[in-house]
Amino acid sequence: MKTKSNLYRKEKYFGYLFILPPVVGFLLFTLYPALYSVYGSFTDWNGLGQMNFIGLDNFKDILTDDFFYKSMFNTLFLMIGIPIGLVISLLLALGLNRKIPGTTTFRVIYYVPVISSLAAISILWQWAYNGDYGLVNQFLDLFGIKGPNWLANTATVKPALIIMTIWKGLGYSMLLYLAALQSVSRSYYEAAELDGASGFKMFRHITWPMVKPVTFFLVVTNIIGGSQIFTEINIMTPTGGPEFSSATIVFYIWQKAFDNLQMGYASAMAVILGLFIFIITLVQFKMNERSSFDVD
Amino acid sequence: MVHTKQQKISNAFIFVLLCIGAIVMIAPLLWMVSTSFKDRQDVFALPPNWIPAVFHFNKYQEIWTAGPLLSGIINSLIVALTVTIIGTITSSLAAFAFAKLRFPYKNQIFLLLLSSMMIPYPAVMISQFIMFSEWGWVDTLLPLIVPGLFGNIIMIFFLRQYLYSIPNAIIEAAKIDGTSYFGIYARIIFPLIKPAIAAQLILWFMGIWNDYLPPILYLNSPEIQTLQIVIANFNANYAIQSDYPLIMAASVVSLLPILIIFLIFQRQIIESVAISGVKG
Numbered sequence: 001m002k003t004k005s006n007l008y009r010k011e012k013y014f015g016y017l018f019i020l021p022p023v024v025g026f027l028l029f030t031l032y033p034a035l036y037s038v039y040g041s042f043t044d045w046n047g048l049g050q051m052n053f054i055g056l057d058n059f060k061d062i063l064t065d066d067f068f069y070k071s072m073f074n075t076l077f078l079m080i081g082i083p084i085g086l087v088i089s090l091l092l093a094l095g096l097n098r099k100i101p102g103t104t105t106f107r108v109i110y111y112v113p114v115i116s117s118l119a120a121i122s123i124l125w126q127w128a129y130n131g132d133y134g135l136v137n138q139f140l141d142l143f144g145i146k147g148p149n150w151l152a153n154t155a156t157v158k159p160a161l162i163i164m165t166i167w168k169g170l171g172y173s174m175l176l177y178l179a180a181l182q183s184v185s186r187s188y189y190e191a192a193e194l195d196g197a198s199g200f201k202m203f204r205h206i207t208w209p210m211v212k213p214v215t216f217f218l219v220v221t222n223i224i225g226g227s228q229i230f231t232e233i234n235i236m237t238p239t240g241g242p243e244f245s246s247a248t249i250v251f252y253i254w255q256k257a258f259d260n261l262q263m264g265y266a267s268a269m270a271v272i273l274g275l276f277i278f279i280i281t282l283v284q285f286k287m288n289e290r291s292s293f294d295v296d
Numbered sequence: 297m298v299h300t301k302q303q304k305i306s307n308a309f310i311f312v313l314l315c316i317g318a319i320v321m322i323a324p325l326l327w328m329v330s331t332s333f334k335d336r337q338d339v340f341a342l343p344p345n346w347i348p349a350v351f352h353f354n355k356y357q358e359i360w361t362a363g364p365l366l367s368g369i370i371n372s373l374i375v376a377l378t379v380t381i382i383g384t385i386t387s388s389l390a391a392f393a394f395a396k397l398r399f400p401y402k403n404q405i406f407l408l409l410l411s412s413m414m415i416p417y418p419a420v421m422i423s424q425f426i427m428f429s430e431w432g433w434v435d436t437l438l439p440l441i442v443p444g445l446f447g448n449i450i451m452i453f454f455l456r457q458y459l460y461s462i463p464n465a466i467i468e469a470a471k472i473d474g475t476s477y478f479g480i481y482a483r484i485i486f487p488l489i490k491p492a493i494a495a496q497l498i499l500w501f502m503g504i505w506n507d508y509l510p511p512i513l514y515l516n517s518p519e520i521q522t523l524q525i526v527i528a529n530f531n532a533n534y535a536i537q538s539d540y541p542l543i544m545a546a547s548v549v550s551l552l553p554i555l556i557i558f559l560i561f562q563r564q565i566i567e568s569v570a571i572s573g574v575k576g
Contacts, residue, residue, distance in 0.1 A: 010477075011397050011398055011399065011477070012397075012398070012399040012400070014393070014397060014477040015393045015397035015398070015399035015402065016393075016399060018389040018390055018392060018393035018397070018477075018481075019390045019393045019394065019405060021386040021389075021390065021445070021446045021447050022386065022387070022390045022409055022446055022447035022449065022452060023405065023408075023409065024446060025443060025445075025446025025447060026408070026409050026412050026446075026449075028446075029420075029424065029443040029446070030412045030415055030420060031412075032423075032427075033420035033421075033423035033424045033427060034415050034419055034420050034423070036423035036426075036427075037419055037420060037422060037423045040422065040423060047426055092314070092317060095310045095313065095314050096314070098307055098310060099307065100307055100310060100311050100314070101311070102311075105318075106314055106318055107566060108558075108559070108562055109318045109321055109322050110317070110318065110321050111558075111566065112321070112322065112325065112555070112558070113321060113325075115502055115554055115555070115558045115565075116325075116506075116551055116554065116555075117505070117506035117508075117524055117550060117551065117554065118506060118508060119506070119508050119524040119525075119527055119528050119550075120524075120527060120547040120550050120551050123527060123528070123530075123531045123543060123544075123547050124324055124325070124327075124328045124544070124547060125324065126531070126535075127328075127331070127540055127543070127544070128324055128327070132340075133339060133340050133344070135323070135324060135327050135344075138343070138344050141343075167320075167321065167324070170321070171321075172569070175566060175569055175570055176569075176570060178570070179570035179571075224416070227416075228416055228417070228418055230418075230508075230509055231508040231509065234508075234512070234528075235528050235531060238532070250418045253418055253422075254418075257421075257422045257425075258425075258513070263422050263426070266422055267422050267423070270418050270419045270421075270422060271419065273416065273418055273419060274415060274416060274418075274419035277414065277415075277416045277419075278414045278415070281413065281414040282414070
């Protein structure tokens with residue numbers, strides 16, 4: 001008996017030893033900075049001098065900050081691309097799920113933008129959106145349409161970013177949809193066909209229930225990613241676009257913190273963003289629990 | 297008969313649509329390559345030439361002196377390799393402990409680590425920046441390397457799932473033989489989960505290679521910048537002179553390593569991404 005309890009105690013120590021690095025990393029590089037940001041949001045922190053507690057002043061100022069509303073609006077506006085991208089990628093996945101030659105090649109081609117660096121992609125699209133010589137306007141020219149200078153125009157800069165984001169993310173959602181579709185047994189469709197079900201009915205009653213969890217996962221991860229857009233804006237419109245019309249919330253936080261050194265104010269905005277993402281993730285966890293019960 | 301014929305026609309129609317889609321997806325990238333081989337007048341030719349009349353390779357020589365491209369590649373390699381190699385060891389050890397060892401509060405600690413996925417980088421970036429600048433780490437690669445060495449919760453999560461499929465009996469047998477816990481990890485666990493580790497390592501490597509926000513926050517001196525920052529600076533500096541061939545050549549070079557890795561490990565990458573999505 002004694003040896004067994006010794007062995008067990010040893011197991012305990014090694015267990016703690018093995019998980020020590022990620023736990024220390026979490027405390028030091030995530031939890032501590034996160035709590036410090038919350039504390040900083042109640043101060044007039046400028047990164048250099050003393051931090052004075054100023055209560056809710058930062059949050060009150062945010063409520064009357066036009067730039068905050070504008071960057072928040074822009075961030076949400078850019079999310080219009082999420083449902084469009086999901087519809088297109090579901091259609092692509094439905095197409096690829098048929099007996100068609102070259103499915104692997106298609107998968108690879110559609111996936112290349114996903115693995116490419118966002119910096120290089122942003123540089124490329126900035127050039128593609130060039131008003132005079134860009135690829136996009138040259139393409140439109142084929143149909144006799146004179147394209148605008150996309151990124152220099154308040155009306156077109158957001159649609160331009162949306163198109164690029166859809167293009168970049170299509171392969172990823174398509175891949176997840178395809179994996180979900182391939183898990184549907186063909187016998188369901190065969191049975192439905194024998195019963196004389198129409199294509200639309202089959203989609204609604206067989207395909208859709210199977211891809212619903214993936215859709216939910218993609219919506220949530222896209223919202224989380226979409227609320228943190230920064231790189232594209234920083235490269236393609238370094239000043240936040242015409243009249244700040246492409247500045248996102250993270251872009252604004254960045255500007256306030258590191259250009260204006262208003263770290264307290266920026267932290268307050270970061271806390272608001274963090275809370276938003278925290279809630280979205282929590283919803284996902286809850287819904288995941290529920291949907292896994294459904295399957296069981 | 298009618299049915300299969302109809303199906304064939306619709307399949308052909310879908311094939312054509314997918315081809316058009318594939319062209320749309322690949323066209324901007326091809327255009328990037330084509331631009332990189334043009335000279336300046338060619339770039340502004342109307343209508344545009346998809347295939348340059350003369351291929352100019354000189355931009356691919358110029359990029360190495362026009363900016364710190366080589367040091368950018370080296371810096372990115374240093375960061376990505378150090379983090380993924382050491383971080384994979386720490387992550388897989390932790391995954392082993394979480395999946396196979398018994399100790400109090402194991403699941404609570406795991407959930408705590410998992411909660412870090414709910415805290416977005418922008419929410420910690422300001423305090424982290426101040427912390428690292430107090431340590432004198434700004435303008436060094438340390439802020440990009442050190443946090444990753446402690447492991448990656450996503451990797452721990454997937455390896456832990458994977459380890460559940462390995463029977464406990466193997467581990468119990470090794471324990472009775474008197475193998476140490478490090479020995480069990482190195483001789484039994486690691487070889488068994490190697491494929492899962494490889495796929496996760498590749499994905500992590502690509503993520504770090506493509507990272508932009510932390511590097512641009514910390515790296516100021518040209519010789520310390522990672523590749524993504526170097527090409528972003530190419531874009532900022534040479535677009536004014538409309539030297540697009542130069543910018544595109546540098547961008548193509550920055551994309552090539554990842555493209556090659558992707559084409560080689562295409563099956564494993566796509567599989568492990570698909571699994572991660574289905575399991576949520």
